Amino acid sequence: MSDAATHLGSGKVRELYSLDEGRLLLVTSDRISTFDVVLPTEIPDKGRVLTGLSAFWFAQTADVVPNHLLALRDDGRSTECRRLEMLPIECVVRGYLAGSGWKDYTATGEVCGRRLPEGLVESQQLPEPLFTPATKAQTGHDENIDRAAAIELVGEERFDEVERLSLLLYRFASERAAGRGIVLADTKLEFGVDETGQLVLADEAFTPDSSRFWPAGEFEPGRTQASFDKQFVRDYCESLGWDKTYPGPELPQDVVDGTRARYVEAFERLTEIPFDDYVANPEVVLG
Ligand SMILES: Nc1ncnc2c1ncn2[C@@H]1O[C@H](COP(=O)(O)OP(=O)(O)OP(=O)(O)O)[C@@H](O)[C@H]1O
Numbered sequence: 192m193s194d195a196a197t198h199l200g201s202g203k204v205r206e207l208y209s210l211d212e213g214r215l216l217l218v219t220s221d222r223i224s225t226f227d228v229v230l231p232t233e234i235p236d237k238g239r240v241l242t243g244l245s246a247f248w249f250a251q252t253a254d255v256v257p258n259h260l261l262a263l264r265d266d267g268r269s270t271e272c273r274r275l276e277m278l279p280i281e282c283v284v285r286g287y288l289a290g291s292g293w294k295d296y297t298a299t300g301e302v303c304g305r306r307l308p309e310g311l312v313e314s315q316q317l318p319e320p321l322f323t324p325a326t327k328a329q330t331g332h333d334e335n336i337d338r339a340a341a342i343e344l345v346g347e348e349r350f351d352e353v354e355r356l357s358l359l360l361y362r363f364a365s366e367r368a369a370g371r372g373i374v375l376a377d378t379k380l381e382f383g384v385d386e387t388g389q390l391v392l393a394d395e396a397f398t399p400d401s402s403r404f405w406p407a408g409e410f411e412p413g414r415t416q417a418s419f420d421k422q423f424v425r426d427y428c429e430s431l432g433w434d435k436t437y438p439g440p441e442l443p444q445d446v447v448d449g450t451r452a453r454y455v456e457a458f459e460r461l462t463e464i465p466f467d468d469y470v471a472n473p474e475v476v477l478g
């Protein structure tokens with residue numbers, strides 16, 4: 192890291208440094224959070240998987256929308272990126288009914304104010320992908336919001352722009368994932384605005400932390416799906432009867448190993464690049 196870098200803050204997973212006026216250094220740790228609580232046990236290489244996958248997708252989608260990536264560092268977990276004014280919403284796209292989308296649907300028949308057909312079952316594919324924005328909670332859980340509430344936060348023009356781009360990006364990534372035997376059930380994107388007012392894709396993109404990846408071969412609507420994402424850890428934590436408040440439980444070695452293997456498998460399937468090649472030279476994901 193350059194001497195000039197100053198630490199700006201810590202997210203649940205990333206450390207943020209300022210390089211200069213226009214550039215940030217985003218360092219992705221091996222921390223894992225579940226139910227919004229960071230667990231005391233780390234997953235080795237998880238930060239590299241997230242960094243490499245995001246960089247891969249940024250490179251793949253650069254002609255769909257500009258992104259914040261400037262450079263990948265040799266450690267495979269540090270990204271130099273453009274410093275942006277982040278929009279105060281999370282741009283979620285759902286192609287399938289899972290997580291809070293499923294929960295809201297069973298309670299109200301709607302997701303983010305959009306009425307869905309009756310009789311859908313858990314994990315069912317939606318008639319078409321839905322843009323379902325959420326607040327970016329500073330503390331606690333993100334909350335699904337409807338179109339009007341999102342427009343309050345970002346304005347109508349910006350809303351229409353991020354909806355259109357989020358759906359385009361989701362379609363692009365879900366097609367690619369489908370070709371690799373992975374169902375991209377849903378995903379969360381974050382956008383920022385640069386000094387000229389241009390919208391820029393930021394943060395992480397199509398990683399197991401920001402998305403639900405389901406092995407297509409085992410997909411079966413009507414139940415919770417086995418997945419490449421944090422579901423494995425969530426299931427373990429729930430099996431303990433943990434109340435989902437701080438502090439979270441330590442993870443035993445087999446859960447650590449199983450989780451690491453799932454993150455690495457997601458990386459290799461989606462990029463078609465051996466993870467060891469990425470560790471040796473991160474720039475292989477840039478194509
Ligand atoms: N290019 C960028 N410019 C400014 N801020 C950014 C940029 N890219 C990402 N960020 C912000 O950096 C932070 C990344 O840290 P991290 O992902 O650990 O945070 P978190 O959002 O608290 O965690 P979680 O992802 O689990 O909700 C987020 O607040 C994100 O909005």
Ligand SMILES: [Mg+2]
Pocket residue numbers: 202204394
């Ligand atoms: Mg984040």
